[in-house]
Amino acid sequence: MSSPLLHVENLKEYFEIRRGLFGKRGYVKAVDGVSLTLAGREAISIVGESGCGKTTLGKTILRLYEPTDGKIIFRGKDITHLGWKELKWYRRETGLVQQDPFGALPPFMTVKRILEEPLIIHGIKDRKEREERIYKALEGVKLTPIEDFINKYPHMLSGGQQQRLVIARSIILEPKMIVADEPVSMLDASVRIEILKLLQDLQTRYDLSVMYITHDLSTTRYFSERIYIMYAAHIVESAETKELLVNPLHPYTRALLNVIPDPDPSNRFLIKEVPTGEPPNLINPPTGCRFNPRCPNFMKGICDAKEPSLIEASKGHYVKCWLYG
Amino acid sequence: MSTFKQTLRQLLIYKSALIGLIIIIILVGISIYAILAIPYDEATKLWRAGEKYWLESPRNALPSWINIFxxxxxxxxxxxxxxxxxxxxxxxxxxxxxxxxxxxxxxxxxxxxxxxxxxxxxxxxxxxxxxxxxxxxxxxxxxxxxxxxxxxxxxxxxxxxxxxxxxxxxxxxxxxxxxxxxxxxxxxxxxxxxxxxxxxxxxxxxxxxxxxxxxxxxxxxxxxxxxxxxxxxxxxxGKVYGWAGTDHLRRDLGIALLWGAPIALSFGVTASVSIALIQMFIGAVSAWFRGITDNIVQRITEIFMVIPFLPILIMISTFYKFNIWVLLVVVIALTIFGGGVKNYRAMFLQIKEFPYVEASRAYGASNLRIVLYYLIPKVLPTIIPSMVLSVADFVFLEAALAILGLGDPLTPTWGKIIDDAYSNGALYKGLYYWVLEPSVMLAAASLSFAMLGFALDKIFNPKLKEI
Structure with missing residues (x-):
């Protein structure tokens, strides 16, 4: 692994909230000191429950939000605070796949227009070239026969087709990196695997790096090489996919693995241990380890006193927990 | 195109829309005829010519079709x-x-x-x-x-x-x-x-x-x-003249009645469409940029909202006598920061959070492009009914200003005829045709747009649809 494609260091994204004119200022700390690395052609997963900040992390990396602190380095260039004009090349190098495919498509544009927009914005003036690239992208996501789709509006497509179109749009500029934010969570179970396979296929065909954001650990093993577990704006554990699934260290990771539905009927009477309580409030997160109020291995005086640091438990396996420090 | 046909077909289910549409088509036909038969310059010249030109026509004559009845x-x-x-x-x-x-x-x-x-x-x-x-x-x-x-x-x-x-x-x-x-x-x-x-x-x-x-x-x-x-x-x-009669200066009212149509239509449609589009654009810009832009736009809007529209218009047109097209510009200028901006802003605040807008940012769409190509097209269909409805308002506004003596004194319009009739005591003298003719035209024009607008509203806002 030479120099990484994307390097994120200690990234913070705070949203200011204010109650009333003279109310106290507060911050929602959606991302609070996250570091990660993404090599070229690599796929990583960010896993966490709703509200843990994983979507914000993805969008901040894409510079849809202005980062509060930290650094984002893409292909050796610091893009953390670049202005809109200087960011244009970065927009071309990155793609976004959103959760809700219907919402992600402008309802008043045809398929052709939707795919043409990024090309127009990035200055491809030749009409023929645009058309060629649209056809190539639609073929790439297997929306064929193309003539059937090209003049349709998003609401005429099925959910799976819509998501294929969203993916086609994200790769039409031939980017180096795609952030896929829960791309299958709103689709039927039958279509999910298809879409994930498509992403995997595109990844090898276009030499893409993929940042796959999900709340569902079970889908990560389809193509990601590394998993980051996120809890309350922090990365609490990261390891290669296999290592993490076989040997989870953080109590939260274990809990997540526990709740994956088990297809084996002999286990049907097993009672699953679900972490009690609710995800913490990101305005006033718990002191110490943020998982401490829900942790089954809670140690009084340690876990609620000081925040643990990220330590390397075994090679390439990092965890943020007092059990290992 | 197919959506246009669909809309039209749905529209014709409503009898009121059909009637409204027919009246509008007739008015457009009258306008085209007026423009072709009596060019604008000639029409205004005839209208301003005075008694010399109209020497051979009677004063205050009734329309000649009265003889049939x-x-x-x-x-x-x-x-x-x-x-x-x-x-x-x-x-x-x-x-x-x-x-x-x-x-x-x-x-x-x-x-x-x-x-x-x-x-x-x-x-x-x-x-x-x-x-x-x-x-x-x-x-x-x-x-x-x-x-x-x-x-x-x-x-x-x-x-x-x-x-x-x-x-x-x-x-x-x-x-x-x-x-x-x-x-x-x-x-x-x-x-x-x-x-x-x-x-x-x-x-x-x-x-x-x-x-x-x-x-x-x-x-x-x-x-x-x-x-x-x-x-x-x-x-x-005689005591009858032409199809419309004459006024106190022996002028043929037919000229003003014919020319009133294109003037009323163009005044109403231009005012309503441009005001709606400009307000929408301002609302979208305000909602999209937020921050200081939003603040400035909102404060300006609030100032314009408390300025009483009609008195200000009366004041301006008392100081400066202007023709009808300048009046149109003044009306638009006084209204573009109206309450509509607030409504549109509220709509756009919602729309700007839609994922497709975020996606457009992710592939690098500029602010102006987002406002024009992503935000405005989303609300455009929903405001068509109110746009059509407000045509009637502006047709009436023009007439009202003319009756108040603030309109263009030289252009033949329906409002101007009523003004002349009023100041020459038409009703007191029993010259009902003088008031009724332009009034019927005005009412027909407003009614047609109102009927069409209400029917369109039912189509674009399915909540109002009748079963």
Missing amino acids: SSKKMPETIVLDTKKPKPGVSKAIIPVAEKFSNIKVEFSFNYEYDDFPSEINIFFESNHTASVPKLTVYWVKPDGEEIILANLLISKDDRYYISNDEKLARELKNIISKKINKTIDYEAPITLLLFAQEDAGILSPDTVKVMKGNYKLWIDGIIFETNVNLDAKLVVY
């Missing part, structure tokens, strides 16, 4: 001109001595109407240099009775208002009174005295009857020069 036949205008020879017109200049010519002009016409003419004038045109021609004017009734109307010395361009000659009126009254041995004790106009049956009926304006038949007016005179040509024109003004 009334058993009493109203007179039309009769014009007899020696320059345009036709049966009933004859002119002869006979030299009698070296420096004398005898002129004899005869006009004869059939008068078969049930009402008296409104006025009678003779216009003279002569190219004499020093000596003034001397003329005597005779009037011959169908029963053969001949009356001398006047002895005249005419200048080069002269006229004799027969119906205004008070001396003649007294004489005529005396003659008739003697004949029937009773005095006429009311203010009988000359037109009545010249055309009435001379029996007991003439004693009251309610019973007096027209003597129908062939009338003659002849002029006998002497010209004191050689090579002089003298022309005369007799105009017996």
Whole structure:
């Protein structure tokens, strides 16, 4: 692994909230000191429950939000605070796949227009070239026969087709990196695997790096090489996919693995241990380890006193927990 | 295109929309006809021309189709001109001595109407240099009775208002009174005295009857020069004119009624469409940029919202008399920061959070592109009904301003006709057509857009749809 494609260091994204004119200022700390690395052609997963900040992390990396602190380095260039004009090349190098495919498509544009927009914005003036690239992208996501789709509006497509179109749009500029934010969570179970396979296929065909954001650990093993577990704006554990699934260290990771539905009927009477309580409030997160109020291995005086640091438990396996420090 | 057809088909389910649409099509047809038949310059010229141009048309005449519905036949205008020879017109200049010519002009016409003419004038045109021609004017009734109307010395361009000659009126009254041995004790106009049956009926304006038949007016005179040509024109003004009637300045109301249509439509449509689009754009910019831009736009909007629209408009147009197109610009300028901006902003605040807008940012769409291509197209269909509805408002606004005397004084518009009618006491004088004609046009225009707008509203806002 030479120099990484994307390097994120200690990234913070705070949203200011204010109650009333003279109310106290507060911050929602959606991302609070996250570091990660993404090599070229690599796929990583960010896993966490709703509200843990994983979507914000993805969008901040894409510079849809202005980062509060930290650094984002893409292909050796610091893009953390670049202005809109200087960011244009970065927009071309990155793609976004959103959760809700219907919402992600402008309802008043045809398929052709939707795919043409990024090309127009990035200055491809030749009409023929645009058309060629649209056809190539639609073929790439297997929306064929193309003539059937090209003049349709998003609401005429099925959910799976819509998501294929969203993916086609994200790769039409031939980017180096795609952030896929829960791309299958709103689709039927039958279509999910298809879409994930498509992403995997595109990844090898276009030499893409993929940042796959999900709340569902079970889908990560389809193509990601590394998993980051996120809890309350922090990365609490990261390891290669296999290592993490076989040997989870953080109590939260274990809990997540526990709740994956088990297809084996002999286990049907097993009672699953679900972490009690609710995800913490990101305005006033718990002191110490943020998982401490829900942790089954809670140690009084340690876990609620000081925040643990990220330590390397075994090679390439990092965890943020007092059990290992 | 297919969505347009679909909308149209859905629209025609509603009878009101159909009627509205038909009226709008008719108005558009009238507008096109008006523009083609009487170009704008010509129309305004005719409208401003004054009495000189309209010399041959009657004052305050009813529309001529009134004769179809009334058993009493109203007179039309009769014009007899020696320059345009036709049966009933004859002119002869006979030299009698070296420096004398005898002129004899005869006009004869059939008068078969049930009402008296409104006025009678003779216009003279002569190219004499020093000596003034001397003329005597005779009037011959169908029963053969001949009356001398006047002895005249005419200048080069002269006229004799027969119906205004008070001396003649007294004489005529005396003659008739003697004949029937009773005095006429009311203010009988000359037109009545010249055309009435001379029996007991003439004693009251309610019973007096027209003597129908062939009338003659002849002029006998002497010209004191050689090579002089003298022309005369007799105009017996009727009480009906054209399809629309005339106003106090003898102008054909038809011109203003026709031209009112394109002016009202273009004023209403331009105002409503441009105000809606500009307000939407401002609302979108305000919602998209937030921060300081939003703050400034919102404060400006609030200022404009408390400024009373009509009084300000009245004030501006009192200081500056301007034409209708400048008025249009002023109306738009005063409204673009209206309350609509707040509504649109609220809509766009919602839309800007849609994932597709975020996606467009992710592939690098510029702010302006997002506002124009991503935010505005989303709300455009929903505001079409209110846009159509507000056309009616602006058509009325233009008329209202004209009635308040703030409109364009020179352009023929419906509002201007009502203003003229009002200031000349049309209703007091019983000239209902003068007020009713433009009012019907105004009501039809507003009603058609309102009906279409309400039907469109039902289609675009399915919550209102009837089952």
